Amino acid sequence: MLTNSQMRERDLKYIWHPCSQMKDYETLPFIPIASGKGAYLTDFDGNRYLDAISSWWVNLFGHSNPYINEKIKEQLETLEHVIFAGFTHESGIRLAERLIALTPENLQKVFFADNGSSAIEIALKMSFQYYKNQGEVRDVFISLENSYHGETMGALAIGDVALYKEIYGEILIKTVQAKSPSIIDEDSAISHMEELFKKHKHKISAVVIEPLVQCAGSMAMYDATYIKRLRVLCDEYGVFLIADEIAVGFGRTGTMFACEQADVSADFLCLSKGITGGYLPLSCVLTTDEVYGAFYCDYSEGKSFLDSHSYTGNALACAAANATLDIFENENIIEKNKKLIKSLSSLTQKFKTLPNVKEVRQRGMIVAIELQGYKSEKRIGLEIYKYALSHEVLLRPLGNVVYFMPPYIISDEELEKMIDVAYKAIKSLEY
Numbered sequence: 001m002l003t004n005s006q007m008r009e010r011d012l013k014y015i016w017h018p019c020s021q022m023k024d025y026e027t028l029p030f031i032p033i034a035s036g037k038g039a040y041l042t043d044f045d046g047n048r049y050l051d052a053i054s055s056w057w058v059n060l061f062g063h064s065n066p067y068i069n070e071k072i073k074e075q076l077e078t079l080e081h082v083i084f085a086g087f088t089h090e091s092g093i094r095l096a097e098r099l100i101a102l103t104p105e106n107l108q109k110v111f112f113a114d115n116g117s118s119a120i121e122i123a124l125k126m127s128f129q130y131y132k133n134q135g136e137v138r139d140v141f142i143s144l145e146n147s148y149h150g151e152t153m154g155a156l157a158i159g160d161v162a163l164y165k166e167i168y169g170e171i172l173i174k175t176v177q178a179k180s181p182s183i184i185d186e187d188s189a190i191s192h193m194e195e196l197f198k199k200h201k202h203k204i205s206a207v208v209i210e211p212l213v214q215c216a217g218s219m220a221m222y223d224a225t226y227i228k229r230l231r232v233l234c235d236e237y238g239v240f241l242i243a244d245e246i247a248v249g250f251g252r253t254g255t256m257f258a259c260e261q262a263d264v265s266a267d268f269l270c271l272s273k274g275i276t277g278g279y280l281p282l283s284c285v286l287t288t289d290e291v292y293g294a295f296y297c298d299y300s301e302g303k304s305f306l307d308s309h310s311y312t313g314n315a316l317a318c319a320a321a322n323a324t325l326d327i328f329e330n331e332n333i334i335e336k337n338k339k340l341i342k343s344l345s346s347l348t349q350k351f352k353t354l355p356n357v358k359e360v361r362q363r364g365m366i367v368a369i370e371l372q373g374y375k376s377e378k379r380i381g382l383e384i385y386k387y388a389l390s391h392e393v394l395l396r397p398l399g400n401v402v403y404f405m406p407p408y409i410i411s412d413e414e415l416e417k418m419i420d421v422a423y424k425a426i427k428s429l430e431y
């Protein structure tokens, strides 16, 4: 039987892990996972961890979900993958049909990729080229302060989390950040956006937002009314709106897509993460017939959208996505989650009484508990991470913000355990 320490030794010999200072692993070893079932992960020494963060916000219906497993196996028997340029397959077609049916009417075309950052790159490139194809160069992208859109260069450039972005400053495309309604009041945020629209006028390719929750930006939240007002402003000034629902899509904020709460449709909708239930890498950008039309012409005109990725529209990933949508439909998940959302709300009220808690905020299946009173050099999040792991729960605070983003199959008992461990962790750090 292999052990955690054997696996760590082999891993460290060759693997460089993401989002990590590798030296940290000398004092806080990473955890080799042997298996996953439902909301739990199990390591090689037999310890269990309740996955309260859905493995980086991707897992919706539990690890090793029998239905998704079965559907991937079925796909495996017929086609694992095929080049998506010049070829297609049924799972991809079916998925596109279903995504179009689930989203607002103006979105009529689906462009597949294989990770969230790539979907963002595609939306940026498409909006830029839309104008270029008509002889206009619009080289300004606007995003919100405190936003996060991924790690590839374009996605980093429109993001605003200094921790990831600052070091690459010199080599990133220039973008403009508007005041975020998660930081200042909505009226001021909208006024600031309008100022930027006036200032950059016909140079703006698009505005990019994370609707309702800036997840990597410490789970900062804002109201749907801002999105509604932003859409009106975009229409008034003729600016494209890109909705990055990579983290908040597929039920995370209580509705299938966050923009539904504002009754708004974007010109580009970026989806990934939960799309495959957390199984396989897949992303896509939905856009309008109008955008599509600006690229549709004889090849010789040079207006084609030539973006591509080897694993674009991977058949296994599409099968996982179709299985995920089956579960949403067959089990009426959005309705069913309402009970979970209520439980999350009532069980997390008690955090508000702790002196080191500044705020408890929630949007659907996301609850964030912001701590206060710690100096930034004290890695308080790391303390909570360690405490939770030693009590069988995987939490991964963002700085001083502890959050829950559990899979939708979490049981009442597991929910209570997750919250209880976080509560005790935070209480143990009272000053």
Ligand SMILES: Cc1ncc(COP(=O)(O)O)c(C=O)c1O
Pocket (backbone or CB within 6 Å): 115, 116, 117, 118, 120, 148, 149, 150, 151, 210, 215, 216, 244, 245, 246, 247, 248, 272, 273
């Ligand atoms: C809102 C948002 N956009 C884009 C991304 C990037 O997705 P990926 O990590 O798949 O590249 C993320 C990832 O966390 C995200 O939260």
